[in-house]
Amino acid sequence: MDAVVIVGAGQAGFQAAASLREAGFAGRLTLVGEEAALPYQRPPLSKAYLAGKTDARGLLLRQESFFSEHRIDHLSGTRVTAIDREDRHVRLSDGERLAYDHLILATGTRNRALPVPGADLAGVRQLRSIDDADALRGAIEGVRHIVVVGAGFIGLEFAAVCAARGLSVTVIEAAERVMARAVSPETSQAFRAFHEEAGVRFLFGAGVTAIEGEGGRAAAIRTVDGQSLPADLVVVGIGVVPNQELAAEAGLAVRDGIEVDAFLATSDPAVSAIGDCVRFPSRFAAGMPGGDRVRIESVQNAVDQGRCLAARLTGRPAAYDAVPWFWSDQGPRKLQIAGLAAPGDASVLRPTGAGFSVFRFREGRLSAVESVDRPADHMAARRLLAAAKSLSPEQAADPGFDLKALAT
Ligand code: FAD
Structure with a gap:
């Protein structure tokens, strides 16, 4: 594989590029992004950046030198307008064509x-x-x-x-x-x-x-x-829609997201997709109303899928199986969520001195944990969910029950 082209220079696209180089990929690597900025983090936009507590430099995922040092050709302000899967090239907004051996779609979402x-x-x-x-x-x-x-x-x-x-x-x-x-x-x-x-x-x-x-x-x-x-x-702020038109126009399957398999491959083996724009199979979604395929909008998912795909493309294939987790800072409160809850999941409150956690159960199994100012519960929940350890609602509700011990 000589040339990888990544469409979308956000969290997932950047991570795939960085992880490919880290894993030893030596071919040509092009990261095409329609935004003018270097790849940056979005979460602070509604938090520290909005509050004036960090500046634009503080948002960057890496400084400019990283891209030249790692031979990542970052084409900013450039949109991919079409994919020719037969001839394996993409067309750019400046009229250029870019050939690929493998194409990664990391186009994210846009606001509804x-x-x-x-x-x-x-x-x-x-x-x-x-x-x-x-x-x-x-x-x-x-x-x-x-x-x-x-x-x-x-x-x-x-x-x-x-x-x-x-x-x-x-x-x-x-x-x-x-x-x-x-x-x-x-x-x-x-x-x-x-x-x-x-x-x-x-x-x-x-x-x-x-x-x-x-x-x-x-x-x-x-x-x-x-x-x-x-x-x-x-x-x-009424939600987002996936940027899937490019994939759809190229004949790839889409349904509220670009459809990928457990290895993040689309129906074309030369095209993969990662991040907010994909719908993928997940054991954490089992029993949810929409079936066991999900689209997740989070930094964790974008980063872990970027890493998982880079590993596959450099000869270490593994199905994507990371525990979903998310955070949201609202004023002085920190909400952390591990797992995926469906609206009908049962709730068990675990009250503690500072903050609290709500343990969610679907068909008797732990599905998610929402922690408010309880980082230790959140970390334990991630480990419990990763290992599919069984926890009963009674244990979750008992503040004396040692979650950490069960998780380790
Ligand atoms: P994006 O980061 O959206 O990147 C996709 C990029 O692709 C964009 O730059 C887009 O312009 C570009 N693109 C699309 N189409 C093309 C094309 N045809 N050609 C070239 N470029 C293209 N997540 C958390 O986990 N915790 C948080 O607290 C949190 N807070 C957030 C706050 C805000 C304000 C926002 C907007 C998001 C927040 N998120 C948070 C979500 C998180 O930022 C996203 O899940 C993450 O950025 C997804 O990464 P991505 O690479 O899939 O998509």
Whole structure:
């Protein structure tokens, strides 16, 4: 294999490139990214970077010299516009062609647009890229009423940063609780209380029907029940859609993500896919409503899939089997999740002195653990899930039960 081309210079694409070199791949390695910046971390965009606690340099996954030292040709500001699988080349936005022996798709996701009138007004924003974060940092200055649409991780992190600065912020959510798709009712309730204590207001069960403008700028937001809330900055955080069109147009299978097998290969053996854009088989998804194939949006998944694929391409194939884990910093609270919970999974609260954990069970088996300011529970949970150790709901609920001992 002489030439590997990676489409998407985000967390997963960067990791695949770095791990390929680390594993001794000596051929030509090209990382094509449509963003202008060097590969960077997104999580701080809604946390430390937004709060002004780190600068753009602090976001970079590696400094510029890393790429030349490791002979990784990073083509920034360049989009891959088409894949020719027969001739094994990709077409670039500058009209060039790039030949590959193996192609890695790491195209990530994009934010779901709010499908209502007024969504294109000035003052309606989203948060995905460093450009979005820069625009938001500027926009926050001087606004009077911030409305966040969507009480998911990013919306809540953003709301927490605004509230900490004493800004007026209201979160509108169509569901009845925060982070409803991802966490238990117990964790939702605790985070709602944390945010309310910090001054965030919530409106639940409230769909947005329109954003009303004045002079081309957002001025108010209207909800299904006819309420109109003043809003001179609207931040939309209602989930993402996978960037799968490139794969689909090349005839690869897609279904809410690029379909890959346990080795992260697409239906074409010369094309693999990793990160937020893929749907893959996972034992951790067994028994979930959508079946045992999942698409996961997390740094852990992007990094571990990048490593797993690099190992296969350099002669050490192994099925991808990493325990999913995730974190979200909301104000002073740290939420860590290990495993994958389905909305109907049972919850068992493990109260402790500082923070708490909610252990989730599906068909009697541990499916996930949500820990709030309990890093030791989180680490134990990752080990328990990796080894598929059996833990009963009674053991989980007993604060005297030694989780760490079971996990080791
Ligand atoms: P991305 O990082 O999105 O990278 C994909 C890249 O591909 C993008 O740069 C895109 O522009 C580029 N691209 C797409 N199509 C093309 C094309 N045709 N040609 C060239 N380039 C293309 N995860 C956590 O685990 N914890 C957190 O606290 C957390 N916080 C987050 C906060 C924010 C604000 C955001 C946006 C995400 C957060 N995440 C968090 C999620 C995490 O950042 C993602 O899961 C991770 O970045 C996924 O990596 P990826 O490489 O698959 O996709």
